[in-house]
Structures are given as C-alpha cells and as structure tokens.
Amino acid sequence: MGRKFYYYRIISNDYLGVTKEIKGSTEYEVALKVEEQLRKWETKERAQRQRDAIEDMKSQAEFDSEQAQELIEDYKSILISTLKVDDKLKWEKLKEKKKFKNFHFNEPVPTLQQxxxxxxxxxxxxxxEFLIKSIKLKRIEMEERAQVELDKMLADYENRKAKEQEKYEKDKQEFIKLQNEHNEKIDQFKLEFEQGHGEAIEKYVYMVLEKSKYPEGLDREFEVQYDPISGTVIISFELPSKDVVPSIIQYKYVTTKKTITEVRMKQKEFDAYYEDVLYQICLRTIHEVFEAVYIRDVKSVVYNGWVSGIDSKTGNDFRSCIMSCQAEREAFEKFNLERVDPRECFKGLKGLSAGPLAQLAPVRPVMEIRRDDSRFVESRDVLADINSTTNLATMNWEDFEHLVRELFAKVFSKDGAEVNVTQASRDGGVDAIAFDPDPIKGGKFVIQAKRYNNVVPVSAVRDLYGTLLAEGATKGILVTTSYFGNDSREFAKDKPITLIDGSNLVYMFQEYGHNVTIQLQKKVN
Incomplete structure (x- = not known):
C-alpha cells in the first residue's frame, strides 16, 4: 500500500510459541492491533490447551474438526456479524479518565516509645528511685533527651513528608495537564469531524475500520481518503489471499496410520466460498462507514479491493485491484443486509470485477486514493550550504522555500510526517505541504514561506486561511524573515494558524543545530 510504519511493538505468546512484530503509523494504531492480536492468541491458546488435554487422537480429530467448522462459519458470517455492532466511535471512551494515585507517605511516624x-x-x-534520687534524675534526664530527639525527628519527618507531598502535587498536576491536553485533542477532533473537516473524517473512518473485529487469521491493511467536493470516502482495502482464508473442513483420524489428516474443500467449492468472503468484506466495510459516520457530509463510499501475491506463471510479485464499487449513502442505507446475497448486492451497486474473484483478474478502480499532488516538485538540499553569514532576508526566494521545507521536515520527522515542496508559482499559494499520520493530532498542514523585508501584510494571513480551507487542511503555518503586525496576529487568533516571524525562525534553526542570520534590508528612497 506504500504506507510507512513509524511505530512497532513485539508481542509473544509463550504457550503457543509465537512472536509477532506489530507495526503501525501511529501509537494508537499499534495499540489497537496489539489488542486484537492478543485477543486472537487468547482464543487460540484456549483451544490449544483444550486440545493438549485430549489424549485420544480420535477425540482430538473431532475437536479440531469442530474448531475448523466454527472458523469457516466465522468467515461465512463476516457481514452478518457486524450488523448488530454499533460502529460509531465512542468519544468519551477515547478520553483518559484514569484518576491519579492517592498520596501515600510510607514512612512510619516516629514515636516517643521508639x-x-x-x-x-x-x-x-x-x-x-525513692531510695536513690540520682536514678530518678538520670531517668528524667534521659526522657527529656528522648523528647528532644523526638521533636527533631518529627520535624525531619514532616519536612520529608512535605517534600514528597510537593513532588506528588507536581506529578499530579503534570498528569492532569497531559490528560487534559489529550482530552482537549479528542474534543477538537470531535468538533472538526462534526464540522466536516476532511482530515478529521479520514481519521475517524480509519479508526472505525481499525477497531472492527474480524475472524482469526484475517489481518487487514487499508488506506482512507476523503474527497470533500463529492463527499466521498475512498477506501483501498488489502484483501486476504487464498492461502489465508481457511479451507480445512475436517480433521480425520486414520486408524491404520494412527495419524490425523486434513480434509480440505474441493476447489470449486472453495472458489465460491472465497469469492463470497471478499464480497462480504466489501459490504461490511461500506456498512461500517455509513453507520459510524453520523454526519451527513459523507454521501458515498468507494471501495477498492486489492490482492497481493506471487504470480505462479512468472514468479514475480503482483498487486491488483480485483473489485471496485461505489455506494451512495441514501440507497445503501435502505438495503437489508441480513437478507442480501453479497455477490448480487455488489452487482446491484454496479461493482466492477473481471469474472470470478477467485481468478484475481485486475480491474480499474472507480476512483483511486492519491496522496501525491501534481504541484509537488523534487526537494533541494539548501540547508547544508547555510552558515551564520548567510542572510535569509536576501537569499533567492525559491531557495528560501526549500530551506523552510527542510526545516519543517526535521520538525515533523519525529512524528513520522512527510513534507513536500510545491511548484514555484509566487502566487500566494502553498509552498509546502506536510502529512502527519497521527489519527489524533496529525493531519494535513499547509506551509507558506514569505521572504519579506518589511511587515507582512494582513492580506497574506487572510490568503493563508483561504488556502487552508480550500485544501481541507488541519492547520496553516506562515513563515517569514520579517515580522507580523497586530492586525495579522488579531486575525490569526482563534484560527488554526501559526505565525512564525524572523526571530522565531532563527530560534527554530538553532534548535536543530544551524546558525542563521536575518538582517532586514531597508528600502532606499
């Protein structure tokens, strides 16, 4: 699919003796995949433990046959199994609700007796003591000394406790701050989604499909894009290959050989079953999108099903789109999916396929996901030639745009984002675009670089805001070598716009180990 994975986690199951590396574009995606894999392993381990407890091989064969039939039934029920599930994201469940631990100071309070x-x-x-007064006086003296020592120890105790309390309160405030920031991002995400922002819709749909629970062995990969002009969600879905879909219908105990053999579906039966599974995945995906996306901005879904494998004739890898369809929301929501024939339903949607799906014949997608942009040009490395004597205010304007792109590539790189430079136009459009894959705080960022020597006019900030809306971007960033006036800052207030003036630009370069200079050139009358 061309997706980049920036996070991973290795998990294992000792009983099953399996280890797997889980990859994802975000920490949230990895967490979802880990949870799903552990759930599947738990089911598998439970079955394995039951199997291990069976001593009689005939009983084991019967048991394994039941498990195989159950798994096949799970695959045959891929569509029906989701119809009673509420696919909407639960916003409150995405929030952090955990309470910070209570304060405990574990030291015991010093006592006089101690x-x-x-x-x-x-x-x-x-x-x-009545007979010998000195013994009494000695005891009283020691008791007084003990009291003095107690007072000192109590003071030290209270001091340590106060420091622990202070540290606790600091940690608690930091915990609450981070929790509030996370929850505010969820609220902002929800707001942007409900207002129909393209990036928020894409994130929402991706998270809905990611949390959808499929049968054991069916790992999923997909991409999501939203076209705000037509209100269409485009999904490219990696379909399971034939060797992934279970085909064993029975485990048979052969008495003469004292072994258990596998009985698989006949090829014709398997092809029909495999085809039905693919049609069900298609309809399930479309259903989950329409049910989960409760705003009416999404009017249709385009589903492209892709299969990857090795061509048995040539030995070469291949990846083909073998099914594609577009479903209009108003019509699709009237379908009774409990009673449809998946293949006929796909045809009713005017779905495209080249013969039986089991033949894996390619078709042209109805609409394709495009992360590229015809405006993008090849980046140039400018940063390496910059030093403390280079005046950014007088450098070539095109070099300045590439320099800003390099800077933001470093800024965004820690989050796995991609930054591209657009074609040189000098028309006030987009100079660079960043894609951050994080489903909560990421999105599309438009960046404009203005190599000015005078105050940036408020019209430049207004233009950026118009571009931000036209691009369906999450945020706009305006970078300049000069400075912004109060009217620009007032306009940007309460909008998803960041203004970076010359002094802050110098500081950002310094943060990444590059000393640069900005000396504004005054116009000579």
Missing part, C-alpha cells in the same frame, strides 16, 4: 527504646531509657522504678 526513641526511648533506642536510647534505652529505663522504666520508672518508684521504690528504687
């Missing part, structure tokens, strides 16, 4: 024991202060002996 200190008296340490100092070996004798207990009162009235009769002896």
């Amino acid at each position: 200190i008296m024991n340490q100092l070996k202060v004798p207990n009162p002996r009235p009769f002896v």
Whole structure:
C-alpha cells in the first residue's frame, strides 16, 4: 500500500510459541492491533490447551474438526456479524479518565516509645528511685533527651513528608495537564469531524475500520481518503489471499496410520466460498462507514479491493485491484443486509470485477486514493550550504522555500510526517505541504514561506486561511524573515494558524543545530 510504519511493538505468546512484530503509523494504531492480536492468541491458546488435554487422537480429530467448522462459519458470517455492532466511535471512551494515585507517605511516624527504646531509657522504678534520687534524675534526664530527639525527628519527618507531598502535587498536576491536553485533542477532533473537516473524517473512518473485529487469521491493511467536493470516502482495502482464508473442513483420524489428516474443500467449492468472503468484506466495510459516520457530509463510499501475491506463471510479485464499487449513502442505507446475497448486492451497486474473484483478474478502480499532488516538485538540499553569514532576508526566494521545507521536515520527522515542496508559482499559494499520520493530532498542514523585508501584510494571513480551507487542511503555518503586525496576529487568533516571524525562525534553526542570520534590508528612497 506504500504506507510507512513509524511505530512497532513485539508481542509473544509463550504457550503457543509465537512472536509477532506489530507495526503501525501511529501509537494508537499499534495499540489497537496489539489488542486484537492478543485477543486472537487468547482464543487460540484456549483451544490449544483444550486440545493438549485430549489424549485420544480420535477425540482430538473431532475437536479440531469442530474448531475448523466454527472458523469457516466465522468467515461465512463476516457481514452478518457486524450488523448488530454499533460502529460509531465512542468519544468519551477515547478520553483518559484514569484518576491519579492517592498520596501515600510510607514512612512510619516516629514515636516517643521508639526513641526511648533506642536510647534505652529505663522504666520508672518508684521504690528504687525513692531510695536513690540520682536514678530518678538520670531517668528524667534521659526522657527529656528522648523528647528532644523526638521533636527533631518529627520535624525531619514532616519536612520529608512535605517534600514528597510537593513532588506528588507536581506529578499530579503534570498528569492532569497531559490528560487534559489529550482530552482537549479528542474534543477538537470531535468538533472538526462534526464540522466536516476532511482530515478529521479520514481519521475517524480509519479508526472505525481499525477497531472492527474480524475472524482469526484475517489481518487487514487499508488506506482512507476523503474527497470533500463529492463527499466521498475512498477506501483501498488489502484483501486476504487464498492461502489465508481457511479451507480445512475436517480433521480425520486414520486408524491404520494412527495419524490425523486434513480434509480440505474441493476447489470449486472453495472458489465460491472465497469469492463470497471478499464480497462480504466489501459490504461490511461500506456498512461500517455509513453507520459510524453520523454526519451527513459523507454521501458515498468507494471501495477498492486489492490482492497481493506471487504470480505462479512468472514468479514475480503482483498487486491488483480485483473489485471496485461505489455506494451512495441514501440507497445503501435502505438495503437489508441480513437478507442480501453479497455477490448480487455488489452487482446491484454496479461493482466492477473481471469474472470470478477467485481468478484475481485486475480491474480499474472507480476512483483511486492519491496522496501525491501534481504541484509537488523534487526537494533541494539548501540547508547544508547555510552558515551564520548567510542572510535569509536576501537569499533567492525559491531557495528560501526549500530551506523552510527542510526545516519543517526535521520538525515533523519525529512524528513520522512527510513534507513536500510545491511548484514555484509566487502566487500566494502553498509552498509546502506536510502529512502527519497521527489519527489524533496529525493531519494535513499547509506551509507558506514569505521572504519579506518589511511587515507582512494582513492580506497574506487572510490568503493563508483561504488556502487552508480550500485544501481541507488541519492547520496553516506562515513563515517569514520579517515580522507580523497586530492586525495579522488579531486575525490569526482563534484560527488554526501559526505565525512564525524572523526571530522565531532563527530560534527554530538553532534548535536543530544551524546558525542563521536575518538582517532586514531597508528600502532606499
């Protein structure tokens, strides 16, 4: 699919003796995949433990046959199994609700008796002390010393406790701050989604499909894009290959050989079953999008099903789109999916396929996902030639745009984002575009670079805002060698716009180990 994975986690199941590396574009995606894999392994381990407990091989064969039939039924029920599930994202469940731990200071409070024991202060002996006054005076002196020591220890105790309390309160505030920031991002995500922002819709749909639970062995990869002009969600879905879909219908115990053999579906039966599974995945995906996306901005879904494998004739890798269809929301929501024939339903949607799907014959997608942009040009490395004597305010304007692209490539790189430079137009359009794959805080960022020597006019900030809306971007960033006036800052307030003036630009370069200079050139009258 060409997706980049920036996060991974290795998980294992000791009982099954399996280890797997889970990859994803975001930490959230990895967490979802890990949860799903662990769930599948748990089911598999439970079955394996039951199997291990069966001593009789015939019973084991019967048991394995039941498991195989159940798995096939799960695949045959891919569509029906999702119809009673509420596919909408639960916004509140995405939020962090955990309470910070209560304060505990584990040191015991010093006591007078404890200190008296340490100092070996004798207990009162009235009769002896009556006869020998010095013994009584010695005891009283030691008791007073113990009291002084207690006061000192209590003061030290309270001091340590206060420091622990102070650290606890600091940690608690940091915890609450991070929690609030996370929850505010969820609220912002929800707001942008409900307002129909393209990037938010893409993130939402991706998260809905990612949390959808499929049968054991069916790992999924897909891409999502939203076209705001037509209100269309485009999904490119990696379909399971033939060797992934289970085909064993029975485990048979052969008495003469004392072994268990596998009985598989006949080829014709398997091809029909495999085809039905692919049609069901298509309809399920479309259904989950329409059910989950409760705003009416999404009017249709385009589904492209792709298969990858090795061509048995040539030995070469191949990847083909073998099914494609477009479903209009209003019509699709009237379907009774519990009763449809998946193949006929696909045909009713005027779905494209070249003969039986089991033949894996390619078709042209109805509409394709495009992450590229015809405006993008090859980036140039300018940063390497920059030093403290280079005046950014007088450098070539095109070099300045590429320089800004390099800077933001470094800024975004830690989040796995991609930054591209657009064609030189000098028309006030987009100079660079960044794609951040994070489903919560990421999105599409438009970046404009203005190599000015005077105050940036407010019209430049207004133009950026118009471009941001036209691009369906999450945020706009305006970078300049000069400075912004109050009217520009006032306009940008409460909008998803960041203004970076010359001094802040110099500081950003310094953060990444590059000393640069900006000396504004005054116009000579």
